[in-house]
Amino acid sequence: MxxxxxxxxxxxxxxxxxxxxxxxxxxxxxxxxxxxxxxxxxxxxxxxxxxxxxxxxxxxxxxxxxxxxxxxxxxxxxxxxxxxxxxxxxxxxxxxxxxxxxxxxxxxxxxxxxxxxxxxxxxxxxxxxxxxxxxxxPERTNPCQGEDKQHLTFNLSNILSGLDYQQRPLHIAWPHRWEHDKDPETFFKVLMKLKEQDLPFHVSVLGETFSEIPDIFSEAREVLGSSVLHWGYLPSKDDYFRALCTADVVISTAKHEFFGVAMIEAVHCGCYPLCPKALVYPEIFPAEYLYSTPEQLFKRLQNFCKRPDIVRRHLYKGETAGFSWxxxxxxxxxxxxxxxxxxx
Structure with missing residues (x-):
C-alpha cells in the first residue's frame, strides 16, 4: 500500500x-x-x-x-x-x-x-x-543586501564571546515567516518602544523571506541598530537551532497559526515563550506564557529586560516531549x- x-x-x-x-x-x-x-x-x-x-x-x-x-x-x-x-x-x-x-x-x-x-x-x-x-x-530575498557582511552570516558566538552569561542583555528571538499574517508590525512596535526607553536587549529576527517583505522590516532594522544580533533566514538547520539556543525569549505575534512549530522548537531549545492568548496557543502553552494585548507583551518584556536572570533561571512548566517524532x-x-x- x-x-x-x-x-x-x-x-x-x-x-x-x-x-x-x-x-x-x-x-x-x-x-x-x-x-x-x-x-x-x-x-x-x-x-x-x-x-x-x-x-x-x-x-x-x-x-x-x-x-x-x-x-x-x-x-x-x-x-x-x-x-x-x-x-x-x-x-x-x-x-x-x-x-x-x-x-x-x-x-x-x-x-x-x-x-x-x-x-x-x-x-x-x-x-x-x-x-x-x-x-x-520559494523565492527568497536578502534583506541585508548592501549591508556589512557580519549581518549575512551567523555570528552570534563572536558577538557574545567574552560576556558573562548573566550580564548579557536579554536576547529575544522572532523565528517566523516575514509576512503580514505573522504580524511583524506588532512585534517591532513593541521592540521600538523598548528601544525608546533605553532598555538593554538583543534580537534575532529569523524565518524565511519571500519576494514581498512588509515595509516594517526595513524600518525596524534601522531603528533597532546595534540591538540586532542576527537578521535574516538561516538555511542551515544547525545554525538556526544554535541561534535559538542562545536566545532567552521567543515571541509570537501571529494572527494566523494552526500549530506553531517554530515556537515549540524554540521552547525545546530553552526559550521562554510569549504567545497571543488566541489561536492554537492556549491549547499548547500554560496561561503564564500567554498575553492578551500588545501592552501586556511590552510590560512582560520590559520586566525581562530589567531582570534577564529571571528568564534564565526559569524552568518551562509545559510539556514538549509529546510533540516529538x-x-x-x-x-x-x-x-x-x-x-x-x-x-x-
Whole structure:
C-alpha cells in the first residue's frame, strides 16, 4: 500500500513535516506539492489543481464503496478497473485559469516519488524521467543586501564571546515567516518602544523571506541598530537551532497559526515563550506564557529586560516531549497504514 502526500504550500514547517513523513515512514511514498507562495490562493484553488494532476492509482485509493457511489452521481466518476478516471469535472477550466495566475510556469507542481527517499515505482504513476520538473524553490530575498557582511552570516558566538552569561542583555528571538499574517508590525512596535526607553536587549529576527517583505522590516532594522544580533533566514538547520539556543525569549505575534512549530522548537531549545492568548496557543502553552494585548507583551518584556536572570533561571512548566517524532511516529504510521473503514 502506498501513501499519497499532498502539500500545496511546500515550504517552512509544511515542508519539514512532509519530508519527515517520507523519510521516517519507510513506505512507498508519492509526494505532490506546489511552491510555498501565495498562501490564500493555494487555500482556495489547490484542491482543483490536484484533482486534475494527482496520478490515478489503486495503491492508495482508500475511499469506501458508499462514498464512491455518491461521488459517481455527483461528478460523474467512472470506474476503469481498479483506477478511476474523471470526465468533465466541474470547475476544470476555471481551475486551470486560476492556477495560471498563481504560478506562471505549469511545471511548478511536483508529483513524483522523491529521489533518495521512497522511490519505488507503481503502475499508473509517473517515472522520475517523465515526471514534471520539481517544484521551484520559494523565492527568497536578502534583506541585508548592501549591508556589512557580519549581518549575512551567523555570528552570534563572536558577538557574545567574552560576556558573562548573566550580564548579557536579554536576547529575544522572532523565528517566523516575514509576512503580514505573522504580524511583524506588532512585534517591532513593541521592540521600538523598548528601544525608546533605553532598555538593554538583543534580537534575532529569523524565518524565511519571500519576494514581498512588509515595509516594517526595513524600518525596524534601522531603528533597532546595534540591538540586532542576527537578521535574516538561516538555511542551515544547525545554525538556526544554535541561534535559538542562545536566545532567552521567543515571541509570537501571529494572527494566523494552526500549530506553531517554530515556537515549540524554540521552547525545546530553552526559550521562554510569549504567545497571543488566541489561536492554537492556549491549547499548547500554560496561561503564564500567554498575553492578551500588545501592552501586556511590552510590560512582560520590559520586566525581562530589567531582570534577564529571571528568564534564565526559569524552568518551562509545559510539556514538549509529546510533540516529538519519538512520541508521534507510531501514531502516524498507524494512521497512514490503517485499512479503509466505512467512517472515513
Amino acid at each position: 502506498s501513501v499519497l502526500l499532498i502539500e500545496p504550500f511546500y515550504g517552512g514547517s509544511h515542508k519539514q513535516l512532509m519530508d519527515l513523513l517520507q523519510e521516517e515512514l519507510q513506505e512507498d511514498c508519492v509526494l505532490c506539492t506546489l511552491p510555498a507562495k501565495k498562501w490564500h490562493w493555494k487555500a482556495r484553488t489547490s484542491a482543483l489543481y490536484f484533482m486534475q494532476t494527482v496520478p490515478t492509482s489503486s495503491n492508495y485509493r482508500f475511499m469506501p464503496e458508499h462514498k464512491l457511489a455518491r461521488l459517481e452521481k455527483v461528478i460523474g466518476v467512472k470506474r476503469n478497473g481498479d483506477a478511476y478516471q474523471s470526465e468533465g469535472l466541474p470547475g476544470q477550466q476555471e481551475s486551470r485559469a486560476v492556477m495560471k495566475t498563481i504560478d506562471a510556469h505549469p511545471e511548478s507542481g511536483l508529483c513524483e516519488p522523491q529521489p533518495g527517499l521512497c522511490t519505488t515505482q507503481h503502475e499508473g504513476l509517473p517515472s522520475p524521467a517523465a515526471a514534471p520538473v520539481q517544484a521551484e524553490a 519519538a512520541a508521534l511516529g507510531s501514531k502516524f504510521r498507524s494512521l497512514l497504514a490503517a485499512e479503509p473503514r466505512e467512517d472515513l
